[in-house]
Amino acid sequence: MTAPAIILSRPQMGENVGAAARAMKNFGLTDLRLIAPQCGWPNERAKVLASGAGDIIEKARVYQTAAEALADIRLVFATTARGRDILREILTPEAAARRLRAATGEGLATAILFGGERAGLDNDEMSLADAAVTIPTAEFPSLNLGQAVLLIGYEWLKSADATPASRTRKTVAVPAARTELVQLFEHLERELDAAQFLFPPEKKETMVRNIRAMILRSGLSDQEVRTIRGMIVALVRNKYRGKI
């Protein structure tokens, strides 16, 4: 399965091509193609800005027209700033990434087309794309080329990323067994009772319930339960020490 090609049309600044290459590498994209680079090619600034992604710059292929750059591509989306009046399907980056992922899963060569810094893509280039992609922004849309490639690359990686939405390091954070928690509750309540904290008696039950809820909410591990019990022991001992 080959990741989508990133195709930059008439980029004006080598810096931006370098930033695009670096963004690509962060998200597992490697096939960089340039259409008629206005910045000149090869380009020293691009190499410097690419930093650890120099290999992507070295292997970048240069074409004179979009048709040539897209020759082997079977599914291509064109990025556009919003508000452009085109008769065309417009996808969110997330939806575009899902479709690219499905197509590459079927062995198809895919690509995403980015316009130059000033003018974007021209109508001829747009007419070669299967759909447009627009990155949602607030009222101030000033994403540069490197940022646009970064966000599209991020969605590409996310579309196959199995990272759970929330996780906790397993080795250290197995939640405590209920019996450990019950022992903690009883230990704490016994000491609180002895310290006359659970007062007046008619409120004791509610107070205990609230304290237990507060402790449960923190999702303690066995080790943390033991730490808290140690703290209780230490505090109680200290109290007696002060009194005796």
Add this chain to the structure above:
Amino acid sequence: MTAPAIILSRPQMGENVGAAARAMKNFGLTDLRLIAPQCGWPNERAKVLASGAGDIIEKARVYQTAAEALADIRLVFATTARGRDILREILTPEAAARRLRAATGEGLATAILFGGERAGLDNDEMSLADAAVTIPTAEFPSLNLGQAVLLIGYEWLKSADATPASRTRKTVAVPAARTELVQLFEHLERELDAAQFLFPPEKKETMVRNIRAMILRSGLSDQEVRTIRGMIVALVRNKYRGKI
């Protein structure tokens, strides 16, 4: 409802603070806070790089410690590169954005904490956060500060973005009424029949079905149906012209 504060701890380069401000503005974030900026403050490079987001730089507040910067904050997530061994819940940017959105909806002040370029956040700073956020990357994780703020800001905006995954400009692309399509089908099939294209007779039904499916797949508008019918008329007229 106030959007989350972006808090940068000990940033080393003004350029990166400027890029962060610019990323913020793209996604509707305005509250920038700095903890002990190593780059010096106010900072000229930050202003230059912020470009259209100079107001965010102007209004940025400076604190000496994370505790001071977070004083009014009720929910805060700390960004970390992956692999850090902490006993803590780790969220994806998407999950973090959803939680921040829910909390701000309840009127709570929220924030996202970013470490300095070299060392990231220290353990004291991490200990003030409710959970960690890690941006998924390929094996080459080299997101800089501006890029990290950009991706988190993007997820923040997305968490309330109602843009449909796929859309087509309504003013120009109302799908054709079925009756228009049927007229197109009948027109085309009549002409193809006359031209003896639908041959041999036993395959005619299948050919017609395939042609109709192909046309339907392109989701034509009324105007496009009319254009195609015009093309058919023109082609037919031309054929007769050639013969007569």
